[in-house]
Amino acid sequence: HCRKLARRLGVPLKVLSVKVAQERGSSLEEAARIARYRCFAAQLRSGEALLTAHTQDDQLETVLLQLFRGSGLPGLAAMPAVAPLGSGQLVRPLLACSRAQLEAWVRGRELTWVEDDTNRDERFDRNYLRRRVLPAVRERWPGAGAAVARSARHAAEAQGLLTALARADLERARDGASVSVKALR
Numbered sequence: 001h002c003r004k005l006a007r008r009l010g011v012p013l014k015v016l017s018v019k020v021a022q023e024r025g026s027s028l029e030e031a032a033r034i035a036r037y038r039c040f041a042a043q044l045r046s047g048e049a050l051l052t053a054h055t056q057d058d059q060l061e062t063v064l065l066q067l068f069r070g071s072g073l074p075g076l077a078a079m080p081a082v083a084p085l086g087s088g089q090l091v092r093p094l095l096a097c098s099r100a101q102l103e104a105w106v107r108g109r110e111l112t113w114v115e116d117d118t119n120r121d122e123r124f125d126r127n128y129l130r131r132r133v134l135p136a137v138r139e140r141w142p143g144a145g146a147a148v149a150r151s152a153r154h155a156a157e158a159q160g161l162l163t164a165l166a167r168a169d170l171e172r173a174r175d176g177a178s179v180s181v182k183a184l185r
Contacts, residue, residue: 001114014043029124041086048088054079056145057099061129063148077156098145 006013018035022028040050059078066075083090094102106113122128137144173183 001112016043027125029126037085037090040090044086044088046087049091050085050088051091051093053094053102054092055094055097055099055102056149057130057134059095059152060134060145060148061126063152064129064133065125073155073159073162076152077159078152080156095149 002013002015005011016039018032018039020028020032020035022031044050062078063076066078069075079092079095081092081095118124119127120131122131141147169184170179173180175183
């Protein structure tokens with residue numbers, strides 16, 4: 001599908017494969033994500049950006065999964081709109097759009113896409129959440145996606161402020177090449 005589309009649009013395409021090494025105690029989903037992003041990072045040069053089609057629905061899933069894991073602010077901040085990746089940047093321009101909005105836009109232009117078969121496998125946490133839990137949540141709270149995305153932005157902002165404060169505290173505690181424990185206290 002991607003090769004045909006790239007040929008038709010005259011867009012260069014590079015298809016890469018990754019080996020997913022699942023470490024003990026980690027999920028296959030996490031291991032696959034790490035492998036993909038390592039591969040993407042290795043391809044990006046300075047000034048380049050990888051754009052993904054992550055939507056508000058993906059953000060909702062990510063926040064809930066992080067919440068279920070007991071994550072702190074960095075985890076609850078979920079996916080930033082822009083983040084460093086390798087020598088370039090990872091950009092998620094569709095985080096404010098729902099999956100339904102994106103699909104309507106794509107259908108309106110008579111574009112085709114390929115649905116990954118593994119998206120139906122409810123053994124994976126994200127798929128279970130997407131297929132079983134979130135339909136009920138959206139039925140009861142239709143604005144949940146936007147509200148949770150807003151909370152993720154608040155968490156990201158709070159984490160940014162805490163990081164800036166910690167850096168300022170560290171700078172005040174520096175004494176040349178060493179750090180004053182008294183000043184840190």
